[in-house]
Amino acid sequence: MAISLGSPAVFNLVTIDTGSTLSWVNCQRCQISCHEQADEAGPRFDPHVSTTYRHIGCSNEDCIDIHQDNGIPYGCIDETDTCLYSV
Numbered sequence: 001m002a003i004s005l006g007s008p009a010v011f012n013l014v015t016i017d018t019g020s021t022l023s024w025v026n027c028q029r030c031q032i033s034c035h036e037q038a039d040e041a042g043p044r045f046d047p048h049v050s051t052t053y054r055h056i057g058c059s060n061e062d063c064i065d066i067h068q069d070n071g072i073p074y075g076c077i078d079e080t081d082t083c084l085y086s087v
Contacts, residue, residue, distance in 0.1 A: 001013070001014055001015075001016050005025060005045050005050070006045060006047070006049075006050030006051075006052055006053060007050055007051045007052040008049075008050075008051075010042065010043060010045050010046075010050075011042045011043075012025055012041060012042040012043075012045065013040065013041045013042060014041075025044075025045050026044045026045070027044055027045045027046065027047060028044045028045065028046035028047070028048070029046070029048070055081075055082070056082075056083045057081040057082070057083060058076035058078070058081055058082070058083050059081075060083060062083075063076075063083030066083075066085055067085065070085075
């Protein structure tokens with residue numbers, strides 16, 4: 001499926017997983033496990049140039065909920081107050 005992310009919009013081709021409540025895309029400056037992405041899928045999303053990107057901190061309700069609702073181990077980068085998850 002073709003989607004556009006952020007402002008200004010960045011085009012990406014993604015696979016929709018209808019059995020999951022969590023979707024993700026590769027981002028610039030990933031900090032743990034950076035996945036290979038085919039050129040035709042579009043550029044990696046760079047949150048630092050998007051005016052609509054919103055940072056999710058470790059104590060944010062969205063961060064806590066995603067770990068509890070999906071049984072995903074909790075993770076945090078304390079230096080940047082960045083919520084992490086791993087699947």
